[in-house]
Amino acid sequence: MPDxxxxxxSIPRISLHDFDSRIDAITAELVAAAETDGFFALxxxxxxxxxxxxxxxQAARFFALPDEVKATVPFSHRNTGWEKGAQIRPSTGRADxxxxxQMQFGxxxxxxxxxxxxxxxxxxxxxxxxxxxxxxxxxxxVCFARGLGFEDDYFVKAHDVTRPNIQTVLRQLHYFxxxxxxxxxxxxxxxxxxxxxxxxTLLFQRPGQSGLEICPGREVFSEFGLGDSWxxxxxxxxxxxxxxxxxxxxxxxxxxxxxxxxVKTPTxxxxxxxxxxxxxxxxxxxxxxxxxxxxxxxxxxxxxxQFTEAAMRRNFAALEATKKKAMDKREEAKGGMVAAAS
Numbered sequence: 001m002p003d004x005x006x007x008x009x010s011i012p013r014i015s016l017h018d019f020d021s022r023i024d025a026i027t028a029e030l031v032a033a034a035e036t037d038g039f040f041a042l043x044x045x046x047x048x049x050x051x052x053x054x055x056x057x058q059a060a061r062f063f064a065l066p067d068e069v070k071a072t073v074p075f076s077h078r079n080t081g082w083e084k085g086a087q088i089r090p091s092t093g094r095a096d097x098x099x100x101x102q103m104q105f106g107x108x109x110x111x112x113x114x115x116x117x118x119x120x121x122x123x124x125x126x127x128x129x130x131x132x133x134x135x136x137x138x139x140x141x142v143c144f145a146r147g148l149g150f151e152d153d154y155f156v157k158a159h160d161v162t163r164p165n166i167q168t169v170l171r172q173l174h175y176f177x178x179x180x181x182x183x184x185x186x187x188x189x190x191x192x193x194x195x196x197x198x199x200x201t202l203l204f205q206r207p208g209q210s211g212l213e214i215c216p217g218r219e220v221f222s223e224f225g226l227g228d229s230w231x232x233x234x235x236x237x238x239x240x241x242x243x244x245x246x247x248x249x250x251x252x253x254x255x256x257x258x259x260x261x262x263v264k265t266p267t268x269x270x271x272x273x274x275x276x277x278x279x280x281x282x283x284x285x286x287x288x289x290x291x292x293x294x295x296x297x298x299x300x301x302x303x304x305x306q307f308t309e310a311a312m313r314r315n316f317a318a319l320e321a322t323k324k325k326a327m328d329k330r331e332e333a334k335g336g337m338v339a340a341a342s
Contacts, residue, residue, distance in 0.1 A: 017044035038257035089192030167285035191263035197311035205235035253294035
């Protein structure tokens with residue numbers, strides 16, 4: 001990507017150490033990060049580097065299975081299950097070169113876990129990890145509620161994972177290795193530029209497996225809004241990289257920023273990581289029936305399910321626009337060739 005402009009901005013590293021006694025200071029740091037680039041890294045959050053690596057090992061066990069086995073739990077409309085090379089980004093019009101497996105709590109996962117004899121211990125370990133990440137998420141929710149003038153438990157109640165209609169997801173991702181000895185194929189994308197549509201995402205990266213880049217620039221959650229430069233976010237052992245999603249941007253009346261990000265396609269063996277890349281994204285998504293509206297009521301009140309449906313419609317509308325633009329270019333090129341031939 002020779003035309004990509006990079007900046008040296010850094011994202012804040014926010015410590016959750018002594019959370020109860022430092023909650024006011026932590027809230028101020030989180031709000032400042034949310035109001036600017038919308039990205040920050042958490043340290044001292046209570047999850048050890050070994051606990052995170054243990055879940056990466058569980059993910060690697062899953063992805064090492066034959067495709068025909070993983071295909072027995074296919075991606076479904078419930079936002080659960082396995083997909084491979086099937087997620088097309090509106091920003092690129094092409095499928096990301098990866099596979100993923102999405103897990104939820106409770107009834108949403110009925111029939112979506114592999115049998116215990118196929119992957120012993122996977123379900124129990126994954127759910128235990130998800131509950132630990134949820135505990136970290138709830139600390140952020142309390143701080144964001146305070147920052148917006150809501151009651152402390154306002155967002156926690158909206159994301160109650162004990163309820164059957166919770167939409168929160170842990171997504172395990174495996175990006176395929178790229179051969180550095182040959183040019184990267186044209187149109188190859190690890191993960192095209194996108195914004196998350198959840199409340200807040202907690203991302204786990206494996207040290208040494210770089211590629212995440214961010215590009216702030218949005219003013220309202222309903223617009224594309226890319227800035228003029230990208231920033232690399234390098235993995236660090238034990239850190240959780242967090243970003244504001246469209247849901248919280250809307251819920252804050254656009255005060256908090258949902259930022260576009262991508263996983264860069266490796267093109268330069270001297271600086272890029274070409275090997276297999278694993279990451280895990282915990283998407284905090286509310287119950288389907290909770291009511292979403294910011295303190296200033298900038299946007300009409302909607303339910304959790306309505307917000308998700310609208311986000312998906314915007315996503316597919318942008319995808320169709322990308323496809324049409326590409327088709328128009330092809331037709332224009334054909335017209336030029338005909339004109340030249342005549």
